[in-house]
Amino acid sequence: xxxxxxxxxxxxxxxxxxxxxxxxxxxxxxxxxxxxxxxxxxxxxxxxxxxxxxxxxxxxxxxxxxxxxxxxxxxxxxxxxxxxxxxxxxxxxxxxxxxxxxxxxxxxxxxxxxxxxxxxxxxxxxxxxxxxxxxxxxxxxxxxxxxxxxxxxxxxxxxxxxxxxxxxxxxxxxxxxxxxxxxxxxxxxxxxxxxxxxxxxxxxxxxxxxxxxxxxxxxxxxxxxxxxxxxxxxxxxxxxxxxxxxxxxxxxxxxxxxxxxxxxxxxxxxxxxxxxxxxxxxxxxxxxxxxxxxxxxxxxxxxxxxxxxxxxxxxxxxxxxxxxxxxxxxxxxxxxxxxxxxxxxxxxxxxxxxxxxxxxxxxxxxxxxxxxxxxxxxxxxxxxxxxxxxxxxxxxxxxxxxxxxxxxxxxxxxxxxxxxxx
Numbered sequence: 001x002x003x004x005x006x007x008x009x010x011x012x013x014x015x016x017x018x019x020x021x022x023x024x025x026x027x028x029x030x031x032x033x034x035x036x037x038x039x040x041x042x043x044x045x046x047x048x049x050x051x052x053x054x055x056x057x058x059x060x061x062x063x064x065x066x067x068x069x070x071x072x073x074x075x076x077x078x079x080x081x082x083x084x085x086x087x088x089x090x091x092x093x094x095x096x097x098x099x100x101x102x103x104x105x106x107x108x109x110x111x112x113x114x115x116x117x118x119x120x121x122x123x124x125x126x127x128x129x130x131x132x133x134x135x136x137x138x139x140x141x142x143x144x145x146x147x148x149x150x151x152x153x154x155x156x157x158x159x160x161x162x163x164x165x166x167x168x169x170x171x172x173x174x175x176x177x178x179x180x181x182x183x184x185x186x187x188x189x190x191x192x193x194x195x196x197x198x199x200x201x202x203x204x205x206x207x208x209x210x211x212x213x214x215x216x217x218x219x220x221x222x223x224x225x226x227x228x229x230x231x232x233x234x235x236x237x238x239x240x241x242x243x244x245x246x247x248x249x250x251x252x253x254x255x256x257x258x259x260x261x262x263x264x265x266x267x268x269x270x271x272x273x274x275x276x277x278x279x280x281x282x283x284x285x286x287x288x289x290x291x292x293x294x295x296x297x298x299x300x301x302x303x304x305x306x307x308x309x310x311x312x313x314x315x316x317x318x319x320x321x322x323x324x325x326x327x328x329x330x331x332x333x334x335x336x337x338x339x340x341x342x343x344x345x346x347x348x349x350x351x352x353x354x355x356x357x358x359x360x361x362x363x364x365x366x367x368x369x370x371x372x373x374x375x376x377x378x379x380x381x382x383x384x385x386x387x388x389x390x391x392x393x394x395x396x397x398x399x400x401x402x403x404x405x406x407x408x409x410x411x412x413x414x415x416x417x418x419x420x421x422x
Contacts (some may be wrong), residue, residue, distance in 0.1 A: 003015045003018060003020055003021065006021070017373070019380065022040070026055075027042075027046075027055060028054055029055075029400055030053050030398045030400055031054070032054070037383075039383065040383045040384065040385050041385065041405055042054070042385045042397075043385055043386050043395050043397050043408075043409040044386060044387055044394070045264065045397060046385075047387075048201070048259050048396055049259045049260055050263065050398050051260045051263055051309070051398055051399050052264070052309060052312050052398060052400060053400035054264075054398075056263060056308075056312070058311070058312060059312075061308075062305065062308035063265065063301055063304055065304070066082065066304035070300045071299075071301050072296065072300060072301070076293055079298070080300055080303075082304055082307065083103065083300070085303075086306050086307060090257070091272070093242055093310070094255065097251050098255065098272045099273060099274050099275035099278050100275075100277075100278045101270050101272050102117075102270065102271040102273070102290070103270060103298040104269045104270075104293075104297055105267045105268060105297065106267050106269050107256065107258035108140075108142045109141075110141075110232060110270060111141045111149075111256050112141070113256075113271040113290075113292060114192075114194070114254045114271050115132070115149065115192070115194070116292055117226075117254060117273060117281075117290065118132075118191050118192035118253075118254065119191050119192070120288075121226060124280045124281060128189075129191040130165055130189075131166070131189055132149055132164045132165070132166045132190065132191060132192055132194060133166075133168075133184060133193040134149045134151075134167075134168055134169075134193070135169060135170070135171040135195055135196070135200065136151065136169065136171065137171065137203040137206070137366075138150040138151065138168075138171070138194075138200060138203070139200070139201060140194060140230050140232075145160075145164070147159075148160040148162075148166060149164065149194050151168060152200075152202045152203055152366070152367070153367055167190075169181055171195075171200055171203075171206065171208055172208045172216060173206060175209075176209060178216065181216055181219060181220075185220070191226065192226040193226070194228040195213070195227075195228070195229065195230065197229045197231060197234055197243075197244035197248065197252075198210060198213070198239055198244040198247060199233070199234055199244065202389060203366070204358060204366070204389045204391075204394070205349055205389070205392065205396075206349070206356075207351055210247050214248050214249050214250050217250040217251075217252065221250065226253045227250075228254045229252040229254070230256045231243055231245065231255055231256055232258045232269075233259060235258075235259070235260060236257075236261065236309070236313060237260075237313060237322050237352070237399065238260070238353055239351050239354070240322060240352030241352070243255070253276065254272065254273045254277060255273075256269070257269060257270040260309070261306050262305035262309055263306075263309030263312065265309075266299070266301055266302040266305050267299075268303070318399055321399045321401075322352065325352075325353045325397060325399065326350070326352055328403055329353075330350060332355065332406075333355065335410075335414075336348060336357065336414075339414075340418075340421065341420065344360060344421060345357055345359060345360065346358045346361075354394065356392050356393070356394040357392065357413065358391060359371055359392070359420075360391075363391075364390075366391075367389060369390035371388065371391045375388040376388060378416050379416070382408075382415075386409060395409050
């Protein structure tokens with residue numbers, strides 16, 4: 001179906017410039033199967049969500065079992081065992097350093113909830129702290145609140161100014177010091193500090209200095225500023241550990257989880273907080289409650305899928321696959337560094353199952369770089385699903401990917417780079 005006649009308004013699409021959408025009839029394992037075309041390797045896990053592969057038989061089995069009992073119920077004043085057990089399981093995975101789990105349905109709502117928690121935390125105590133501290137070039141979701149605290153896409157971020165009072169500081173990329181943060185903290189009027197731990201995804205998989213980030217969290221918590229870790233992209237094995245915060249000594253007060261939570265099967269999100277945060281809402285006063293919720297919060301099918309995904313993540317086979325993908329990325333990076341087009345790249349970044357290659361460019365860096373559309377068209381013709389972030393091409397594959405699958409993506413990137421070098 002061509003874009004002009006389609007009744008659908010597609011995300012992140014300029015209809016006047018974009019190719020017509022590919023109609024997918026089936027998805028199995030690491031591949032998408034278009035109508036009347038060759039299979040496509042899903043090298044970005046369908047927007048970073050599908051960690052075990054499409055139509056996974058074990059997840060489908062657990063979904064069918066749950067579907068025969070209950071699909072959805074109101075979550076205010078009611079509950080169910082799949083949600084209760086999932087909350088317990090997540091708290092255990094997080095090292096029992098947290099206390100309560102709030103359910104919603106996507107990454108944006110998870111972060112929205114965290115922002116509401118942190119602002120109301122201070123209001124409930126009668127203390128006026130309303131400013132938010134965030135990293136420059138961050139991305140935290142698609143709603144007005146989440147876009148306000150993330151200024152990665154400037155054309156939208158400008159529309160969200162005024163939602164919160166926000167200060168932006170530079171993320172702790174290697175070489176960063178604490179001086180900018182120390183200067184900001186002199187006023188000590190921040191409600192919360194929100195950050196993408198270790199990796200800024202939409203910025204271009206930009207990786208941070210773990211020790212400096214750790215020190216930033218410590219400094220903020222010494223000033224009693226609530227720290228929010230947006231693990232929507234990094235959670236569930238992406239960085240090589242279950243959560244990116246597992247690399248940190250100083251733990252945040254609130255953690256946001258979504259995307260891979262259900263193995264990419266259904267929308268589900270969690271906002272997890274420590275006891276300190278929760279106690280500020282525990283009161284005889286109804287107005288101090290977190291009066292917030294979503295119709296599909298705690299969806300039973302989503303919880304069943306999440307349990308199945310966690311089961312798979314605990315298997316030695318999955319852990320080994322994550323390690324192998326990392327080793328394949330490292331080998332490919334070495335090949336690129338030894339190639340005749342190595343000078344095309346400003347940086348090559350790898351962590352866990354993620355590899356990002358940043359091309360040098362004379363035009364504007366970031367999402368609107370002119371290389372982006374050229375790459376997207378090239379990889380589409382190669383039957384590899386890769387969506388560049390401006391002048392950055394990255395791979396964030398399903399964990400079921402084998403070396404031959406990844407070679408399809410590596411070879412496509414290699415050929416595109418050779419073409420630029422001609």
